[in-house]
Amino acid sequence: MHPVLSTVLQRMALGVMTLFFVSLIIFSSIEFLPGDFGEAVLGQSATEETKAAFRKELGLDEPAYIRYVKWAGSALTGDFGTSFSGRGASGVDRSRPVIELVAPRLWNTFFLAGMTALIAIPLALFLGITTALYRNSAYDRIMNTTTLTTISMPDFFVGYLLILFLTSLYPVFPSLANVDDTTEFWSRIYQSFLPAMTLTLVIVAYMMRMTRAALISLLASPYIEMARLKGVSKMDVILKHALPNAWGPIATVIAFNLAYLVVGVVVVEIVFVYPGIGQLMVDSVTSRDIPVVQACTLIFAVTYIILNLIADVVGIVTNPRLLHPR
Amino acid sequence: MTQKETYSATGEVGQVRMRRTIWQRMWIDLKNAPFSAWFGLCVVITYCLVALFAPLIAPYGEAQMFPSAYASWSGEHWLGTDQIGRDIYTRLIYGARNTVGIALATTFISFVIGVSFGLIAAINRRWLDQFLSRAVDVLMAIPGLIFTLMLLSIFGSTVWTLIVIIAVIDSTRVFRVTRAVSLNVVVMDYVEAAKLRGEGLGWIMRRELLPNILPPLVAEFGLRFCFVFLTIAALSFLGVGIQPPAADWGSMVRENASFIQYAPYDLTVAITPLLPAAAIALLTVGVNFIVDWFLHKTSGLRDEH
Numbered sequence: 001m002h003p004v005l006s007t008v009l010q011r012m013a014l015g016v017m018t019l020f021f022v023s024l025i026i027f028s029s030i031e032f033l034p035g036d037f038g039e040a041v042l043g044q045s046a047t048e049e050t051k052a053a054f055r056k057e058l059g060l061d062e063p064a065y066i067r068y069v070k071w072a073g074s075a076l077t078g079d080f081g082t083s084f085s086g087r088g089a090s091g092v093d094r095s096r097p098v099i100e101l102v103a104p105r106l107w108n109t110f111f112l113a114g115m116t117a118l119i120a121i122p123l124a125l126f127l128g129i130t131t132a133l134y135r136n137s138a139y140d141r142i143m144n145t146t147t148l149t150t151i152s153m154p155d156f157f158v159g160y161l162l163i164l165f166l167t168s169l170y171p172v173f174p175s176l177a178n179v180d181d182t183t184e185f186w187s188r189i190y191q192s193f194l195p196a197m198t199l200t201l202v203i204v205a206y207m208m209r210m211t212r213a214a215l216i217s218l219l220a221s222p223y224i225e226m227a228r229l230k231g232v233s234k235m236d237v238i239l240k241h242a243l244p245n246a247w248g249p250i251a252t253v254i255a256f257n258l259a260y261l262v263v264g265v266v267v268v269e270i271v272f273v274y275p276g277i278g279q280l281m282v283d284s285v286t287s288r289d290i291p292v293v294q295a296c297t298l299i300f301a302v303t304y305i306i307l308n309l310i311a312d313v314v315g316i317v318t319n320p321r322l323l324h325p326r
Numbered sequence: 327m328t329q330k331e332t333y334s335a336t337g338e339v340g341q342v343r344m345r346r347t348i349w350q351r352m353w354i355d356l357k358n359a360p361f362s363a364w365f366g367l368c369v370v371i372t373y374c375l376v377a378l379f380a381p382l383i384a385p386y387g388e389a390q391m392f393p394s395a396y397a398s399w400s401g402e403h404w405l406g407t408d409q410i411g412r413d414i415y416t417r418l419i420y421g422a423r424n425t426v427g428i429a430l431a432t433t434f435i436s437f438v439i440g441v442s443f444g445l446i447a448a449i450n451r452r453w454l455d456q457f458l459s460r461a462v463d464v465l466m467a468i469p470g471l472i473f474t475l476m477l478l479s480i481f482g483s484t485v486w487t488l489i490v491i492i493a494v495i496d497s498t499r500v501f502r503v504t505r506a507v508s509l510n511v512v513v514m515d516y517v518e519a520a521k522l523r524g525e526g527l528g529w530i531m532r533r534e535l536l537p538n539i540l541p542p543l544v545a546e547f548g549l550r551f552c553f554v555f556l557t558i559a560a561l562s563f564l565g566v567g568i569q570p571p572a573a574d575w576g577s578m579v580r581e582n583a584s585f586i587q588y589a590p591y592d593l594t595v596a597i598t599p600l601l602p603a604a605a606i607a608l609l610t611v612g613v614n615f616i617v618d619w620f621l622h623k624t625s626g627l628r629d630e631h
Contacts, residue, residue, distance in 0.1 A: 018463065019467075021467075022464060022468055025464070026468075026476070029477065029480050030480070148614055148618065152610035152611040152613075152614050153607040154559050154603060154607060156603060157606065157607050160579070160583065160600055161600065163586055164600065167587075168586050168587055168588075168596060175586075175587070259469065262469060262472075263469045263472060266471060266564070270564055271583075281472070281475060282564050282566070284479065285476075285564075286566060288479050288482075290479065293479045297475075300472040301468045301472070308467075
């Protein structure tokens with residue numbers, strides 16, 4: 001088999017394995033919930049029958065491994081069970097399926113993350129390449145200090161600063177991103193502009209620094225020295241000689257930061273009251289609505305693993321040593 | 327006897343020199359430090375002093391309430407009062423104690439766990455190493471903040487669960503770094519010699535490996551501290567971190583965030599909720615500057631070639 005294909009397949013198998021263990025951790029976390037489960041959810045005034053029925057519905061009378069198989073099986077088809085909230089001690093069940101809560105918000109979050117990525121990745125690559133090109137110049141030093149400062153700021157600080165200047169003092173953008181299904185595309189972009197801007201500011205700094213570091217470590221290699229000595233222009237050294245070898249590390253950088261985006265989204269959604277999955281997760285953590293928390297964690301973890309897998313695959317596919325085996 | 331008065335090259339080379347004390351060497355390093363490192367040091371020292379002497383500096387008590395809620399800046403309440411009439415300046419000072427203290431404790435625990443397991447894995451290199459490394463791979467496949475949120479929803483958020491959960495999750499990163507840097511040291515002859523001499527695991531970890539991997543670990547401590555500090559601030563901001571009535575910068579931002587909309591009428595009111603956030607940012611910037619300088623000084627992590 002071609003070495004590229006076999007390595008890619010190996011990585012994918014590893015990804016599936018990781019996914020399995022992650023789902024196991026997420027599932028078993030519910031086992032550590034202290035105290036009586038039924039009472040914790042339904043309240044102290046719940047009757048014995050209601051509690052027994054609830055335990056039966058969750059399958060607590062079955063062994064854990066059977067419950068895991070059932071849970072994982074239905075999670076694969078998008079069924080994450082029903083939410084804990086809306087259940088009363090009286091036995092009247094007003095709870096909703098988790099998927100109904102998650103699905104619309106998931107789309108909102110992906111919209112925000114996608115919009116940020118479209119702005120941030122080209123910008124970061126441009127800044128990273130130019131700072132590597134003009135390294136130790138005033139431009140490089142200014143960018144270095146600026147990005148170090150942006151990295152150190154908490155996400156919500158950046159968000160509130162933007163709100164202070166762009167909505168409070170100069171009302172250009174709305175401070176609340178109240179999007180829903182009926183919002184039109186352009187007004188959706190307009191409303192999500194500040195959250196996307198906040199996320200961009202945070203991740204561009206990381207991405208730029210890592211791209212610069214990846215390029216600079218490459219620029220130290222002998223074949224670059226050779227290219228310079230034979231008179232290749234500075235731009236061509238970077239674009240034709242360094243960059244083809246840097247795609248692997250850069251892909252890792254991008255995937256790493258998109259994965260960071262997934263986490264950063266949680267705080268930013270709270271700042272701008274953006275109806276995304278992060279906001280749902282925080283609300284569910286506060287009300288200890290475990291099925292929703294599990295579903296959100298699983299979605300975040302799967303996104304994270306897939307992004308890292310893609311980065312690995314890009315790194316392998318663009319690796320010249322594997323592409324041209326002897 | 328006059329022979330001794332004349333110059334002799336061997337005499338000069340053979341002369342016993344005074345060894346510089348650790349303080350002298352530190353001072354020389356500091357004198358050559360760039361402005362950013364000095365700035366970082368000043369910030370960190372100020373924060374430590376404020377955190378230590380909070381009760382002496384603060385004009386009022388941590389959770390002391392006044393009848394005037396939402397007061398604006400004045401001589402009596404320098405930065406005004408919050409929604410239930412607590413003095414914001416006082417809470418800002420106590421916040422240094424709570425937020426920084428908890429972040430420091432968490433980082434410390436995470437290093438104790440991470441470094442010991444990392445060293446054991448590097449020394450063992452057999453099934454234990456395999457097991458620990460694969461377990462850490464799986465744990466790191468779940469985004470940190472999300473994992474913390476999930477565990478907090480299960481164990482509930484008290485200060486201790488917060489510290490333990492973040493420390494354990496963060497120790498996976500420390501484990502990786504420790505294992506990676508000590509792998510280069512473990513293969514050295516003197517470690518081999520210690521093993522043959524019959525030294526125990528504890529001796530090899532403490533006396534042979536640890537002193538040799540200290541510089542990267544110190545830098546990592548600074549970076550991890552920033553990360554933990556920002557995570558705790560974010561969690562408190564989300565309302566699941568440090569709980570009231572303890573003063574904490576993250577939750578202070580959240581509680582007073584609505585003040586920002588009054589910016590066109592009174593700018594001082596509007597920037598009040600941003601002050602705790604700025605305090606967080608300033609400390610992280612300071613620590614980052616110091617780490618940057620330290621890395622530049624101790625390791626080959628320089629970019630010029």
